[in-house]
Amino acid sequence: MAVADERPIGFGRMKRKEDPRFIRGQGNYVDDIRLPGMLYGAALRSPLAHARIVSIDTSAALQHPKVRAVITGKDLEGHGLAWMPTLSADTQAVLATDKVRFQGQEVAFVVADDHYAARDALELIDVEYDPLPVVVDPRKALDPDAPVIRDDKEGQTDNHIFDWQAGDEAEAERVFADADVVVVTQEIPYQRVHPCPLETCGAVADYDGVTGKLRLWCTTQAPHAHRTLYALVAGLPEHKIQVIAPDIGGGFGNKVPIYPGYVCSIVASIATGKPVKWVEDRTENLTSTGFARDYVMRGKIAADRDGKIRGLRVDVIADHGAFNAAAQPTKYPAGFFHVFTGSYDLEAAYCTVRGVYTNKAPGGIAYRCSFRVTEAAYLVERMVDLLADELEIDPAELRLKNFIRADQFPYTTKTGWTYDSGDYETTMREAMRIAGYEELLREQAEKRARGEYMGIGMSFFTETVGAGPRAMMDIAGLGMADGAELRLHPTGKAVLRISVETQGQGHETTFAQIVAEELGIPPEDVEVVHGDTDQTPFGLGTYGSRSTPVSGAATAMVARKVRDKARLIASAALEVAPDDLEWEKGRWFVKGDPEKGQTIQELALASHGSLELPEGVEGHLDAEAVYNPPNLTYPYGAYICVVDIDPGTGEVKVRRFVAVDDCGVRINPMVVEGQIHGGLAEGVGIALMQHVAFDEQGNCLSGSLMDYLVPSSMEVPDWELGETVTPSPHHPIGAKGVGESANVGSPPAVINAVVDALAPFGVRHVDMPATPARVWAAIQGGTPR
């Protein structure tokens, strides 16, 4: 739908303000940055998944005419920098000292005049390794004979990281004992995947020895948090560190952690006195940076014969790789997985999550997971379908029967979440209407009679996003409340400074639209400043769909403060009491005398002029706010997927995908739809082709885009979107956030469709990714009824 004619002042479809530079190739990404005298860094990485380092010989590399420095773990050790804290209160090696613990781990860092020479110099470093036994299967990580990976940690004698639980175990057991039907799943893994943004991670570090100032351009979704952590870790004064996120070519959670390459480029800049650029290649990105998922789940669902779901229990083994570098609020080592009760009204629920180390890359929280909501939604939506299959009830009907009802909101789940608002039935029925559900069922019956295999799958997900109240939610001790600052210039234009960091979500447009909605200033007149920690207020960054719920709220609050201040200035300008003024978008006017008013632009000028201001009112027209969310927000959606499967080859074709999302109030529907389209493509990829796989020796088998497959234009259908709007009652503009919804909701819809298609073969489950080989094997191994 074209947007050429729409220029809303406030919410609505409008073209993006950031586009002009991107369509001209004038984006400014990290690798575009060039500073005088800049050097290039490259990391040498371990080819082995687990080995003792016997020796590192850098002499040949140091003799290369273009090499300026070579840094090893030993060099960093002297400065206490060989290890750094992770966002999960663990530690991670910056450069390996005693051992390497995953294939791809950083072992040395060269700095050279150009990046071709840096790459050449890597081959001149000679490392001798003494291989150790490897464990890659999280189910085996706690076997008595498993090698201990984190022997660097005092008191660590196995590969156990944490145990966590939520819900009421006794109550769950009582319900399971009492219910008519209990369906126990086999293992349902959510495979290790990787967000794979098109731009890899990188940084340019520029340390000025005279001023003591470090400027760091970096692919970071959380510039302020990074700045504070660098200050704590590197001992540099925080006011002397400036982190700048320029344009970022996609993040999807991959750009939240601090990576060793960033730290090494900082150290290298300090050591050489020159700017140092480090940008990883794609293999490094896929094999060493923050992966996503890798949960092995086993659940049971209890219901009565009539289809009333009564209880849900899940036990999870969580693979965190060699270092627990996952980024989630500290009180929740399993993220928000305990939202696995989904969209259903249950009597009881209980989950356990056991985190373990393996000889694989560190991470776990990424790829639009909303802090493990992706895993939770996949699990519950598969289990509801398994139950539907067991009870021989239509899966849509089973869901409708068990949804939390609209009149039950706000609804507190059995694991402690208070969902803010929802009308699930309306959204579900809208998806069924757009899909033509009854017609699809008829078509499926006809095709089955002809030996053609079509599947209809659905998912209904509820997310918990917008972290979060600072008392409950912090990362590395930094509370997840975000600031915003708004300043109006004398000529009525505005600059908004926000804490969050777009990687394509369109903040330069949508946040201007929030100000426009509150103040009536056209979005073109609002400059949105983001990404530079010297220019913007503190916040925890963009991930977990939190920009609109948290920073969007801060923006609304700060705009309202400006509006309130403008009222006081208007009362002085118009010589009436403030209570005698009324607001219409863009101006304060005298009640009963609408001709007599002042536009916001006039008030901006007046605030900078010679007008005598009321007692206690300072000049200028600006405000700041820090928004501490009272709760998270709960966007939801109903997705329906139609697939056709060729039983002779196992190929799955996604024919249609219907997505009806409810993310509350939509600031810019065009931007919202784009977020959904992108997330749906990711989900189809996860369901059908993506997997970061390893062999028994810990060799990564998916270290390039030849084997880590992401969807092209040929593998995706024409997305069909619908919407319902159920505002969040606690959010200032009623918005809930939507950035991750489509990645949360689509994999279960696709897999449910695949399993549905294969039902005639007696297939009840297919693991992701449902590659042609897997689908074919499922057909061979199915147990026909």
Next chain:
Amino acid sequence: MQVPAPFDYARASSIDEALAMLERLGPEARLVAGGHSLLPMMKLRLATPEHLIDINPLEAELGYIREDDGEIRIGALTRHRDILESELLARHFPIIRDAEEKIADPPVRNRGTIGGALCQADPSEDLNAVCAALGAVAVIQGRAGERVVGMTEFHQGPYETAVGDAEMLVEVRIPLRAHGGSAYEKVKRRAGDWAIAAAGAALWLDGSNVTAAGIALSAVNPRGVRSTRAEESLIGRPPSEDGFAAAAALAAEDCDPIGDQRGPADYKRHLARELTHRALRRAAERALAS
């Protein structure tokens, strides 16, 4: 991004010059045309030639598709895209367009050449199977002159061909025969991926019986692509579903797939059978319509 190790570079302005350079520079010299087989390997440093001889200047001389003397002749420097778009080829050998539509992706096809693909001899490469099914021959030129080899002799194993030192492939020739039909079937995980398995089939009829057949598979046998047993099983009989099934079973027996990221060996062997059957069916339809 990963980048190649250093090398010397020269451009050849004639075939003779290219051959002379190969002879002078020895085994550490490689020809580069489209570069989409060689350069990716060089970037990963799996190949580190000391000298690259760029033969793109020979495109005028070696980039052509023409009918000549009862054959279709394709110059070695003909780009995949031109092969895909050629109506001459599509009319005579629909297997070629079937295959090219699924080789790599459009930007790669704009540069990659048939010569580069055949000489790289990746076991999953498609044109080798296509040429083998069509009974094509390869024309190799050396300092001493030209020699012509059949595809079975040309393709000697993974990444090994009959092209010797100081020689280059210059042309592929496909004989024209009446009443033929051909087709290619390929299964892959995603657009642009190599085949999990692929099968090419060509049939020629005389009246109602099959007089000649070519069946060649890709990605399921490191050593060779043709299944002569499968071909022979069809000769002298009319094309039929039972015949296709029997030939497909033989082709599946003759292949030797390796289990890997794309799938286990039993699945690939199944695909060999399934795709051979489908390719034969479509080839027969086209032969009957011709």
Next chain:
Amino acid sequence: MQINLTVNGEQRSAEAEPRTLLVHFLREQLGLTGTHWGCDTSNCGACVVLLDGAPVKSCTTLAAMAEGQDVRTVEGLERDGQLDPVQQGFVEEHGLQCGFCTPGMLLTARALLDANPHPTDEEIKVAISGQICRCTGYKNIVAAIHWAAEHAEEVTA
């Protein structure tokens, strides 16, 4: 070695090693950073430029191999302050989010429409099938290219 080529209609010349890839030559020697890169194995297509009018992956081409040829990058789409319809189409239809794949997509769109002024959905999808977008899910890219096809005569500043 000295490498000479025409880039966006201008004669350009710079010194580079033979192994310098065209994408790096454009970005570094010529300072044209609109062309991006995103992988090591010629899969992602972020590096697509037009070489003698045809989309090619500039990460899999040596700069030396483009000697004497005609290269068009994203910087060469806008002419005399007027955007190409493909550029405008991507803005109109929200065919970009992070912008990283966009230069390559724009050039492929331009080449497609030059050869086929009214492509079908399928033809568009095939044309861009060698280029990855992680943000848009492709639907709006297809819409953007249709927009450009339908507004071929309209150019805006």
